[in-house]
Amino acid sequence: MKYIDEYRNGRLARDIARQIASTADPGRSYHLMEFCGGHTHVISRYGLEDLLPDNVRMVHGPGCPVCVLPIGRIGAAIALAMRSDITLCTYGDLMRVRDKNGWSLLKAKAAGADVRMVYSTLDALKIAEAEPQREVVLFAIGFETTTPPTALALKTAIAKGLGNFSIFCNHVVTPAAIHSILESPDVRKLGTIKIDGFVGPAHVSAVIGTKAYEFFAEEFRKPVVVAGFEPLDVLQAVLMLVRQINDGRHVVENQYIRAVTRLGNVKAQEEIANFFELRESFEWRGLGELPLSGLRLRPRYAAYDAEKRYSMVTFKAEDNQACECGSILRGAKKPADCKLFATVCTPDTPMGSCMVSSEGACAAHWTYGRFRTKARQSNAGRAIA
Amino acid sequence: MNIMVEAYRQKLDVANGRVDLSHGAGGRAMGQLIEGIFHKAFDNIWLRAGNDQSAFTVPGGRMVMSTDGYVVSPLFFPGGNIGSLAAHGTINDIAMAAARPLYLSASFIIEEGFPLADLERIAESMGLASREAGVPIITGDTKVVERGKADGVFISTSAVGIVPDGLDLSVDAARPGDAVILSGSIGDHGIAVMSKRENLEFDAAVVSDSAALHGLVAEMVEAGSRHIRLMRDPTRGGLAATLNEIASQSKVGFHIDEEAIPVKREVAAACELLGLDPLNVANEGKLVAVAAPEGAKAILAAMRGHPLGREAALIGHVVADDDCFVEMSTSFGGSRIIDWLSGEQLPRIC
Numbered sequence: 043m044k045y046i047d048e049y050r051n052g053r054l055a056r057d058i059a060r061q062i063a064s065t066a067d068p069g070r071s072y073h074l075m076e077f078c079g080g081h082t083h084v085i086s087r088y089g090l091e092d093l094l095p096d097n098v099r100m101v102h103g104p105g106c107p108v109c110v111l112p113i114g115r116i117g118a119a120i121a122l123a124m125r126s127d128i129t130l131c132t133y134g135d136l137m138r139v140r141d142k143n144g145w146s147l148l149k150a151k152a153a154g155a156d157v158r159m160v161y162s163t164l165d166a167l168k169i170a171e172a173e174p175q176r177e178v179v180l181f182a183i184g185f186e187t188t189t190p191p192t193a194l195a196l197k198t199a200i201a202k203g204l205g206n207f208s209i210f211c212n213h214v215v216t217p218a219a220i221h222s223i224l225e226s227p228d229v230r231k232l233g234t235i236k237i238d239g240f241v242g243p244a245h246v247s248a249v250i251g252t253k254a255y256e257f258f259a260e261e262f263r264k265p266v267v268v269a270g271f272e273p274l275d276v277l278q279a280v281l282m283l284v285r286q287i288n289d290g291r292h293v294v295e296n297q298y299i300r301a302v303t304r305l306g307n308v309k310a311q312e313e314i315a316n317f318f319e320l321r322e323s324f325e326w327r328g329l330g331e332l333p334l335s336g337l338r339l340r341p342r343y344a345a346y347d348a349e350k351r352y353s354m355v356t357f358k359a360e361d362n363q364a365c366e367c368g369s370i371l372r373g374a375k376k377p378a379d380c381k382l383f384a385t386v387c388t389p390d391t392p393m394g395s396c397m398v399s400s401e402g403a404c405a406a407h408w409t410y411g412r413f414r415t416k417a418r419q420s421n422a423g424r425a426i427a
Numbered sequence: 428m429n430i431m432v433e434a435y436r437q438k439l440d441v442a443n444g445r446v447d448l449s450h451g452a453g454g455r456a457m458g459q460l461i462e463g464i465f466h467k468a469f470d471n472i473w474l475r476a477g478n479d480q481s482a483f484t485v486p487g488g489r490m491v492m493s494t495d496g497y498v499v500s501p502l503f504f505p506g507g508n509i510g511s512l513a514a515h516g517t518i519n520d521i522a523m524a525a526a527r528p529l530y531l532s533a534s535f536i537i538e539e540g541f542p543l544a545d546l547e548r549i550a551e552s553m554g555l556a557s558r559e560a561g562v563p564i565i566t567g568d569t570k571v572v573e574r575g576k577a578d579g580v581f582i583s584t585s586a587v588g589i590v591p592d593g594l595d596l597s598v599d600a601a602r603p604g605d606a607v608i609l610s611g612s613i614g615d616h617g618i619a620v621m622s623k624r625e626n627l628e629f630d631a632a633v634v635s636d637s638a639a640l641h642g643l644v645a646e647m648v649e650a651g652s653r654h655i656r657l658m659r660d661p662t663r664g665g666l667a668a669t670l671n672e673i674a675s676q677s678k679v680g681f682h683i684d685e686e687a688i689p690v691k692r693e694v695a696a697a698c699e700l701l702g703l704d705p706l707n708v709a710n711e712g713k714l715v716a717v718a719a720p721e722g723a724k725a726i727l728a729a730m731r732g733h734p735l736g737r738e739a740a741l742i743g744h745v746v747a748d749d750d751c752f753v754e755m756s757t758s759f760g761g762s763r764i765i766d767w768l769s770g771e772q773l774p775r776i777c
Contacts, residue, residue, distance in 0.1 A: 088763070
């Protein structure tokens with residue numbers, strides 16, 4: 043595949059890996075957080091950790107939209123879907139996420155709810171147009187990448203006068219989450235979590251631009267390198283971060299120049315601002331309430347806001363107490379540190395947010411990387427023996 | 428009264444007609460449907476005898492029997508339809524025991540309102556698939572259910588076959604050191620079906636690989652029967668599910684080399700677009716064989732000499748592993764696990 047294979051070239055990867063190994067100072071360690079679940083997935087799927095020297099470690103961040111969606115809102119969506127007049131349109135990843143009672147949209151569908159898997163927001167609009175007798179609700183989630191398509195769906199629905207279409211908005215914003223991690227006592231005061239730099243999101247940055255990270259780089263003195271989603275992109279970003287750290291620099295650099303600019307996609311930003319506004323606070327699964335971190339429809343579009351239109355009620359629901367997702371999302375712990383991991387918590391029976399989607403740190407480790415834990419354990423065993 | 432009788436005797440209007448409840452009611456209309464569509468498409472001496480069952484003589488030895496249901500959506504896809512799939516799929520289940528398939532049965536559940544022309548097309552493809560494979564459909568059943576109680580047509584087929592003397596393949600027979608052979612490119616069927624699915628239609632030059640594999644298997648048996656430990660066709664869940672099934676049943680692990688697995692460019696591109704992994708995508712004309720290392724070369728050569736095994740490749744080997752991990756060296760130079768898929772990646776691909 044033209045323009046894809048070039049970024050997956052094993053020979054080039056080994057070249058960059060050698061450069062990373064020779065650039066990294068053996069006298070120190072480098073803890074780099076990839077914020078975005080897309081990067082977590084790529085790192086695990088291509089086995090990138092095998093290509094990095096031992097003192098360069100990746101810390102998986104909270105950038106998986108399915109993972110951070112609080113279960114109370116899943117419960118609210120399920121309750122809505124159970125109404126006989128409602129057709130709930132959702133992305134496939136959300137179907138298996140369980141609420142506090144162990145229910146999921148998949149189970150609700152089996153029990154008679156009209157839940158339809160869509161691939162784009164416009165599919166939901168088509169359903170609303172084709173079936174005017176149904177109340178069609180789009181279960182909208184995601185970071186800044188998926189917000190513009192939701193805005194487009196809303197804009198189109200208004201233009202077409204689709205009175206039977208509405209949006210259950212769960213969109214969140216990236217900078218608020220990074221801020222919360224950097225502001226957490228673990229990172230800022232106690233220093234128990236070591237984060238030396240960030241691999242910045244790819245598609246999110248295409249929308250918001252690299253400018254959005256300049257504040258963090260400056261305020262928290264952490265380098266940020268925005269990287270594409272191909273494995274070579276990630277390796278190159280790691281090399282750029284290692285160089286910045288060695289030089290004592292902390293600026294925002296852009297590895298993903300083929301898609302990302304400093305200002306981002308201004309048109310998309312305007313569309314987001316036209317239709318959405320920041321909530322005072324929004325709950326993130328595993329991280330808790332974060333101020334100014336979520337979006338809702340502007341009041342003038344209340345008729346299209348499913349939360350208002352159907353007076354939806356969201357209950358707070360806690361994850362299992364032994365679940366370490368909060369610590370894992372902030373980079374304080376690794377999946378294998380959690381007692382639930384690979385025992386009761388697997389992708390088939392996810393207990394916490396990080397196991398819910400393939401982009402979550404625990405699911406990625408389970409699906410692609412758990413043999414590494416075993417290798418480490420047996421090596422440790424050998425060392426003791 | 429007379430008029431009604433005349434109406435019943437009217438020729439089946441295949442071009443414009445639709446299946447109605449009378450076609451499943453056991454009366455003349457049903458007889459007409461079976462005669463006009465199924466017997467015509469499957470024609471053989473057993474069906475012509477018109478019995479509720481068919482008798483056949485069996486040679487001595489071990490027999491195998493298998494059954495499978497087909498609910499693919501859409502019913503027609505590039506490279507086949509539910510009819511050819513229902514013949515190939517069950518023949519392959521028999522072939523994976525290294526057996527020679529002998530006879531098929533076919534049961535149809537048809538939704539009221541289903542166009543007769545579509546039913547005829549399906550039956551004709553099924554008849555052709557069975558004739559080409561040399562495995563006649565010798566008994567069958569037809570039911571019609573009310574509109575909304577089925578999705579067009581569902582087919583269930585069973586088959587019997589006979590295993591050559593001395594062969595006893597089983598999914599728990601893989602041993603550390605064994606070679607893993609794949610007969611060709613993966614993901615073709617799943618992507619061909621996906622490319623025609625409602626809401627998802629995309630132009631892909633991908634054709635389903637749906638095919639009967641017993642001819643290929645016969646060549647493999649000829650070349651190295653005593654070395655073949657087991658065979659599986661990686662249908663639902665793709666190669667990933669098949670390797671994991673073998674690993675857990677045989678209580679072994681695998682080391683797989685990603686670069687050795689053939690994936691067509693179009694399939695790789697479509698997977699990229701849809702966010703799928705070709706390892707999880709269904710196949711209907713491929714097999715995975717685990718063979719003793721000393722026999723692998725001869726088996727591979729025999730496969731490559733057959734049209735359905737031209738791209739056959741040695742993709743890895745079996746290792747001792749209590750955790751039954753299927754580990755893969757990525758073409759990127761790292762390594763990772765190939766896991767089962769959680770939940771459904773592609774509903775109803777077979």
